[in-house]
Amino acid sequence: MAATPRGATPVPPDERPRLTVLSGPSGVGKSTVVAHMRKEHPEVWLSVSATTRKPRPGEQHGVHYFFVTDEEMDKLIANGELLEWAEFAGNRYGTPRKAVLEHLEAGVPVLLEIDLQGARQVRESMPDALLVFLAPPSWEELVRRLTGRGTESPEVIERRLEAARTELAAEPEFDTTLVNTSVEEVARELLALMNVV
Numbered sequence: 528m529a530a531t532p533r534g535a536t537p538v539p540p541d542e543r544p545r546l547t548v549l550s551g552p553s554g555v556g557k558s559t560v561v562a563h564m565r566k567e568h569p570e571v572w573l574s575v576s577a578t579t580r581k582p583r584p585g586e587q588h589g590v591h592y593f594f595v596t597d598e599e600m601d602k603l604i605a606n607g608e609l610l611e612w613a614e615f616a617g618n619r620y621g622t623p624r625k626a627v628l629e630h631l632e633a634g635v636p637v638l639l640e641i642d643l644q645g646a647r648q649v650r651e652s653m654p655d656a657l658l659v660f661l662a663p664p665s666w667e668e669l670v671r672r673l674t675g676r677g678t679e680s681p682e683v684i685e686r687r688l689e690a691a692r693t694e695l696a697a698e699p700e701f702d703t704t705l706v707n708t709s710v711e712e713v714a715r716e717l718l719a720l721m722n723v724v
């Protein structure tokens with residue numbers, strides 16, 4: 528399903544990088560921060576999730592997401608191919624398990640950009656994972672970013688803001704919080720937390 532490291536020698540479990548999870552409300556800037564970080568540090572591997580959501584303009588299958596049908600998602604879940612999955616604002620999203628484990632085994636730092644429900648599942652199944660919460664500078668700024676992105680209808684924005692209230696309340700469940708005021712700064716802090724720099 529996803530590209531795997533070629534010719535990589537497995538590293539012993541205690542020398543493997545920790546799996547890092549980045550969560551936070553829709554529109555807080557997760558994708559922006561991750562894109563910025565990976566431009567300078569392409570060695571960080573970002574898991575590509577499967578989703579039943581329809582692609583936005585410019586989103587590519589296999590790059591931003593694996594865009595799947597409801598039936599295909601049912602199969603991925605039934606076959607145990609997902610490390611975690613959740614329904615978010617009317618669509619399902621899940622992390623393909625195999626590619627994540629293969630990259631960690633090869634010593635590659637792995638980042639998951641997933642929602643709160645997914646982060647909770649990773650906490651259960653991979654207790655060594657580092658859970659990072661990305662918070663907005665304020666509620667008003669979150670609304671501004673989500674609306675300003677212009678990718679969702681007012682109705683979808685409303686659903687995402689509803690989910691955002693629950694997600695913001697769950698911040699104490701995370702190992703650490705980064706406030707997304709400056710993309711550059713947050714990207715740097717995230718790299719440091721991942722021991723990449």
Ligand SMILES: Nc1nc2c(ncn2[C@@H]2O[C@H](COP(=O)(O)OP(=O)(O)O)[C@@H](O)[C@H]2O)c(=O)[nH]1
Nearest residue numbers: 553554576612613615620621622640641642645
């Ligand atoms: N649990 C889980 N959540 C995911 C996964 N992939 C993406 N998400 C989350 O689903 C939510 C909606 O994602 P998306 O529709 O791309 O909107 P965006 O994050 O606001 O650009 C976000 O909180 C994502 O982090 C996944 O594999 N599992």
Ligand SMILES: Nc1ncnc2c1ncn2[C@@H]1O[C@H](COP(=O)(O)OP(=O)(O)O)[C@@H](O)[C@H]1O
Nearest residue numbers: 553554555556557558559672676707708709710
């Ligand atoms: N630090 C920031 N300051 C101002 N705008 C930002 C910042 N980070 C992200 N944005 C903007 O906010 C919007 C939502 O960001 P995005 O990365 O799509 O969020 P998410 O992936 O968390 O849903 C985008 O229009 C993006 O350009």
